[in-house]
Amino acid sequence: MAAVTETKGQVASLKIERPKAESLTRIALRRFLRHRMAVFGVFLLSSVLLFCTLGMAFYSEGFANQPYPEKAFNPPSAEHIFGTDQVGRDVLARMIYGGQISLMIGITAITIAITIGTTVGLITGYVAGGKLGWIDSLLMRFVEALLAFPILVLLLLLSKWLAANTSTVNILGREISATVVNIVMLIGLTGWMGLSRIVRALVLSLKEREFITAARTIGASDARILIQHILPNCIAPIMVTATLGVGGAIVTESYLSFLGFGVQPPTATWGNIMERVRNSFDEAWWLWVTPGTFTVITVLAINFIGDGLRDALDPRNIK
Known part of the structure; x- marks a missing residue:
């Protein structure tokens, strides 16, 4: 009897440890790190960012824009690792500063697009089917009209008009072509x-x-419902779209600049470095291979990261 009592006391003294609930952020991070291509994408993108930032310690922007006509179209060598362009400027130096502009255009442009798209989507979805449903109908018909119009044609028309602006603007202490802002x-x-x-x-x-019905019941305003309850549940697709959109924006800038409708010299971008060699692909192959390779690597890296984020933030993924 005493043994039974002692056993009961030991069982009662045992503490039952409940497994700690893992946060959604930690779960998403674990899923992302398991995505090998996403991790490889982070490595690639980090390498490109280091190239564009640390390179400033070795080459000044003045040197990148300084022409040396006697060195025009020099192939890659020990003196000029990536060769020179049609006016003798060092391609490596221009790749460093051009990469900064290309990445800045991609990130800033997609930030604008995400802000507008999220705002329009929140408003139209929330008022649809209600008294203000006409706002949804009007904005969605406008969106459908824009989607039906060939975006490339629209970009070329507008960029041709904006490219006439040859002034410069000061951004973070750097004088760059005003066409950067336009693009x-x-x-x-x-x-x-x-x-x-x-x-x-x-x-x-x-x-x-x-939970939205409950929020309305306790008197929450429409703005509060949208910002505090609905928007947080839309973050995952917005993040994925933003990540993939940066790569798309970089490609868009590249082909606009390649066609001569993008950022105008002397400001360098990866796109307008390639544009300089449109009529001499065979003679100056390094002028399109180098920026083309960097563009492909950067866009692939961003797409890998976007795929990883999509899998990591997918609630149906239980791994």
Whole structure:
């Protein structure tokens, strides 16, 4: 009897440790790190960023823009690792500063597009089917009209008009062509339509959920419901779209500059470095191989990261 009592006391003294709930952020991070291509994409993108930032310690922007006509079209050598362009400027130095502009255009343009697309999607999805449903109908018809119009043609027309601006602007202490601002606005204002439809579809589903009904019951305003309850549940697709959109914006800038409608010299971008060699592909192969390779590597890296984020933030992924 005493043994039974002693056993009961030992069992009662045992502490039952419940497994700690893992946060959603930690789960997403674990899934992302298991995605090998995403981790490889982070490595590639980090390498490109280091190239564009640490390279400034070895080459000044003045040197990158300084022409040396007697060295025009020099192939890669010990003196000029990536060769020189049609006026003798060092391609390696221009790749460093051009990469900064290309990445800045991609990130800034997609930030504008994400802001507009998310706002339009939230508003149209929330008012759809209500008294203000006409706002949804009007904006969605406008979005469909823009999507039906060939975006490349629109970009070429607008960029041709904007390219006439040959002035310079000071951004973070650097004098760069005003066409950089024009291209950023151009890509940002034409790249939000797809995201707006994605966010609208999510809002149409979310606004019928029980937690939204409860928020309305306790008197929460429409703005509070949108910002505090609906928007956080849309973050995952927005993040994925933003990541993939940066790569798309860089490619858009590259082909606009390659066609002569993008950022104008002397400001360098990876796109307009290639544009300089349109009529001499065979004679100066290094002028399109180098920026083309960097563009492909950067866009692939961003796409790998976007794929990893999509898998990591997918609630259906239980691994």
